[in-house]
Amino acid sequence: MTAISQPAGQSFNRTLSGLVGLAAIVGCGVAGYFLFPDNLALLTRIVAVALLVLSLDLVTGYCGIATLGHAALFGAGAYGAGIAAAHFGVVSPLAMTGIGLAAGAVAGLISGVVLLRAHGLAQLVLSIAVVHLFHEAANKASGWTGGSDGLSGISPDPLLGLFEFDLWGRTVYVYAVVLLVIVFVLLRFVVHSPFGMLCRGIREDKVRVHAMGASVHGAQLRMFVISGAVAGVGGALNAISTQVVGLDSLSFTLSAEALVMLVLGGVGSLYGALIGTVAFMWFEDVVSAANPFHWLTMVGVLLIAVVLFAPRGLYGSAAALLTRGSGRR
Amino acid sequence: MSTVFEVTRLRKNFGGLTVTDDVSLSMATSDRLALIGPNGAGKTTFVNLVTGNLAPTSGTVTLAGADITRLNAMQRVRRGLVRSFQVTRLFQEMTPEEHVALAVLQREGRTGRLFGDFRRMPRVMEEVRDILGTLGLDGLATRKVSEIAYGQQRLLEIALALALRPRVLLLDEPAAGVPQSDTGRIERALEMLPPDLAVLMIEHDMELVFRFARRVIVLAAGKVIFDGLPDDVVKDARVREAYLGSYAQ
Ligand SMILES: Nc1ncnc2c1ncn2[C@@H]1O[C@H](COP(=O)(O)OP(=O)(O)O)[C@@H](O)[C@H]1O
Ligand SMILES: [Mg+2]
Numbered sequence: 001m002t003a004i005s006q007p008a009g010q011s012f013n014r015t016l017s018g019l020v021g022l023a024a025i026v027g028c029g030v031a032g033y034f035l036f037p038d039n040l041a042l043l044t045r046i047v048a049v050a051l052l053v054l055s056l057d058l059v060t061g062y063c064g065i066a067t068l069g070h071a072a073l074f075g076a077g078a079y080g081a082g083i084a085a086a087h088f089g090v091v092s093p094l095a096m097t098g099i100g101l102a103a104g105a106v107a108g109l110i111s112g113v114v115l116l117r118a119h120g121l122a123q124l125v126l127s128i129a130v131v132h133l134f135h136e137a138a139n140k141a142s143g144w145t146g147g148s149d150g151l152s153g154i155s156p157d158p159l160l161g162l163f164e165f166d167l168w169g170r171t172v173y174v175y176a177v178v179l180l181v182i183v184f185v186l187l188r189f190v191v192h193s194p195f196g197m198l199c200r201g202i203r204e205d206k207v208r209v210h211a212m213g214a215s216v217h218g219a220q221l222r223m224f225v226i227s228g229a230v231a232g233v234g235g236a237l238n239a240i241s242t243q244v245v246g247l248d249s250l251s252f253t254l255s256a257e258a259l260v261m262l263v264l265g266g267v268g269s270l271y272g273a274l275i276g277t278v279a280f281m282w283f284e285d286v287v288s289a290a291n292p293f294h295w296l297t298m299v300g301v302l303l304i305a306v307v308l309f310a311p312r313g314l315y316g317s318a319a320a321l322l323t324r325g326s327g328r329r
Numbered sequence: 330m331s332t333v334f335e336v337t338r339l340r341k342n343f344g345g346l347t348v349t350d351d352v353s354l355s356m357a358t359s360d361r362l363a364l365i366g367p368n369g370a371g372k373t374t375f376v377n378l379v380t381g382n383l384a385p386t387s388g389t390v391t392l393a394g395a396d397i398t399r400l401n402a403m404q405r406v407r408r409g410l411v412r413s414f415q416v417t418r419l420f421q422e423m424t425p426e427e428h429v430a431l432a433v434l435q436r437e438g439r440t441g442r443l444f445g446d447f448r449r450m451p452r453v454m455e456e457v458r459d460i461l462g463t464l465g466l467d468g469l470a471t472r473k474v475s476e477i478a479y480g481q482q483r484l485l486e487i488a489l490a491l492a493l494r495p496r497v498l499l500l501d502e503p504a505a506g507v508p509q510s511d512t513g514r515i516e517r518a519l520e521m522l523p524p525d526l527a528v529l530m531i532e533h534d535m536e537l538v539f540r541f542a543r544r545v546i547v548l549a550a551g552k553v554i555f556d557g558l559p560d561d562v563v564k565d566a567r568v569r570e571a572y573l574g575s576y577a578q
Contacts, residue, residue, distance in 0.1 A: 014446070189444045197431055197447070198440040201420050207382070208418040212493065213406030214435050222441075 018188050021271060025184060028278075029177035033170075040169040042285060044241045047176035050277040051183060051234025052254075053261045054270060055104075058227040060259070061268035062191060063220050064203030066124055067115060068255050069131030073228040075138065075250020076107030077235025079151065082245035083144055086153040093156045093165075093175065097236045104232015105225050107134070112224030116217055127255075134250045150246040154239055165240075172241040179237060183230055187270055190226065199223055203268075264306055266313025275315045333358050333527050334410070334497045339388030341371075341378055341551075348374045350551035351388070356497065360527045363542035363559075365535075367572055371551040372531045373415055376499050380412045381405045393496060409496035413486040415505055415531075419474045425485050426470040429457045432492035460488050464518050480511035487518050498522070500530040504537060512537065547571065 032043045052074045059065045080103025084090035090099065111130050118126050138145045145151050158164045163171045190196050198219050201209050206216045239245050248254060257280070265276020283302060288295040310317035334356040341349040348371045356362060366372055377383040379390055381402035389398045392410050400408070419428065430447040433456050434440050447453045461467045464484045469477050474485065483503060490498055503519065504512045512534065519541055522528055532538050538545065538559065545562045547555035549571035555562055562568055 192446050193444050194431070194434045194440045194442045194447060196443075197423075197427055198435075200423065201431060204420040204422060205418050208414075208420065210382075210402045211380070211406060211412060211414075211418070212432050212435050212489065213403055214440055215403055219440075226443075 014192065018185075021188075022181065022185065025181060025274070026177070029180070033173060037168070040173040041241070042281070044169055044173045044176045045238070046278060046281045047173075047180050048234045048238040048241070049258070049261070049281060050180060050274055051237065052231050052258050053265075053273045053277045054183065054187060055227040055231035055234065056258050056262050057267065057270065057273040058187070058190075058223055058230065059220075060262060061273070062196065062199045062203065063223050065115065065220065066259075067111075067127035068124060068252065068259060069111065069115075069127035069129070069134075070227075070231065070258055071250050071252070071254035072111055072131045072134040073104045073107045073231035074235040074238075074254065074258075075134060075245075076228070077101065077104035077232025078239045078245045078249040079103065079138060079145055079235070080232065081236035082151045082154050082239040085156060085239070086151055087144065091155060091157045093159050093240050096156060096240055097179070097233055100232045100236020100239070101229045102232065104228040104230070104235060106228070107232070108224040108226070108228015109221070111228070112221045115224075116220055128252060131250060131252050131255050135247060135252070138247055138250060145245070145247075148247055150244045152244050154243045154245070156240050156243070169241065172237075176237055176241065179233060183233060184270060184274075187230070191270065195219065195222070260303060262313075264303065264313055266316030266319075269315055269319070272313050272315035276313060279314060331357060333393050335391040336379060337389045337391075339375070339378055339390065340386045341374060341383065342386045348551050349378060349385070352548070352551070352553055354546060354553070354556065356527045356529065358496075358525050358527055360529075361541055361543045362527075362529045363538040363545045364529055364531045364548060365533070365538060365545060365562075366548035370548040370571075372548055373501055374551075375548065376412055376501050376531065379499065380410060406493065406495075409494075410499070411490045411493050411495035411497070412499040413490055413501055413503060415501040417479070417482045417486050419482055419485060419489075421475040422473060424471050424473060425461060425466050425477070425488070426457055428474070428485060429460050429488050429492045430454075432489050433457060436493050456492070460492055463491075463521055464488050465514065478511075480507040480514065483507055483515055484518055487515075491522070495526065497527045498529070500528065500532075502531050502533065504532065504534060516540065 036043060052070065055073060056070045059067060077100035081096040081100035084099045085096055090096060114130055115123055115126050139147055156165055159171055159175055165171050198209070198214055202216050202219055209216050235249060238249060261276040261280040262273055264280055265274065266272025284295065284299060287298045306314065312320055332355050336352060336354050338351045338353055339349055340347065340351050352375060364372055374383065378385045381400060389396055391397065392405070392408055397405050397408060397410070430453055431440065433453050434447060458467065461470050464487060466481060466484055466488060469481060474482060487503065504515045507515060516537060530541060542559055545555065545557065545559050546553055547562065547568050554567045554571060555565050
């Protein structure tokens, strides 16, 4: 019987750790609401970017594809939701989110088709090209996107017809946290599913995966689409909360920052993605207020310190320390 | 016994160098065939050609009557042609249990599922435990591969192959790199392979070859120089010459 109870126990532990993580996210969300009532716009922005970083983690952390163009997926979601609202009068926040999700998924498919044609360094260069192309396309199609002035005229209806988007950003913050919780729960299922396991295998050894009769390319492309949907929700959330969409939402800079946040928190874990985003954006906010001239230098120093002293990122290193500690008992 | 696997005049040139020189062989169900030959004879290359990891210059490969020469590595596995690797290729961050579960799920076409933990799939878990138990790996089921001994990793390679339920199994030096004291476990694992499976094994340890194989093929410089019974191979003049030649180098 022990042989049977052991794996079931593992599965139980995983459920437990998932619930603890979920409680932590909800707890932080509630705490943020009451502790920083004047900063809800920043907190909402953090959630939107966290969705981008989670999305990046799916392809980089779980499939092993490094990309510096992931904001293309986020921007597609933001423009999708923004254009639907500004040009087609789709102003229901849920519909805007759905459109952002779909636009992100399509952008993920396009990115995936292009990036998966190359490997290694060539793939990284292609990813930069992709985000520049998306950026240029949005810039040129200024009739639709507002070009470099940004897309304005987005005024979402009350959420569910009940909750107005207020000036303090309370409604949109609650909506953001709810979205994050839903996405997090779904992604936990995905990364622990047979498909998630296949992707982890692909990250480690593609030849072995082929030798098991599984399609590497098909799985990676599928993960790109899922990832695009997640980033697209983040983009739509950003459009709903700020009511403008700028070209910076599909910039190389945002792509690179997302990768930095992921590395900071820890690649290949959903918690790492969340912690990296919060740490980076909080640090950026504090330091840029304290010293507007040298904050970038400090961000650089922080990153170097993490890479040198905690190479698995904040979460990854802490988790490794904990398991080593409990292993010694 | 019927022919399940046939290779006809398979050839591979690397530039000017012919590494596989018109090799032909056929295997029947239940075959236990050893492919031997000096280092650099082209044994691994032969396996790579047959499994679709390398494209042949010419020749054909048939599995269960169907020409699979144009299929890629993945498609050949799905049709039942499975291999192991001379140097283990496993997922270092994953557990033996996850490896075997992944293979079982893949065989059943279920690795696309986005929901559900295999640990909660009773049938999958039963098979995983069964396979790991047969190979004596049940105690290590939830350890990371990077933490288990190399000999056990070799057993896990065999476990993976079994979980795919192949028709033809190609084992590339299954005992390579394993300390002498542990080769017994690998040999027992080989004895437990399903009787109707056709197995081709590349191996250097001649004692293992004699105990395992009912037929031996000797490859030298890319050519088949012997195909016959184990008892006859040591008496064969060309085989002796090939081995002596390689040792004299
Ligand atoms: N990709 C390659 N390019 C050129 N020569 C190769 C390549 N792969 C293998 N060879 C050569 O083919 C010969 C056979 O190699 P291999 O099949 O690994 O031999 P074995 O497994 O019998 O020891 C060797 O001489 C090796 O150098
Ligand atoms: Mg070899």
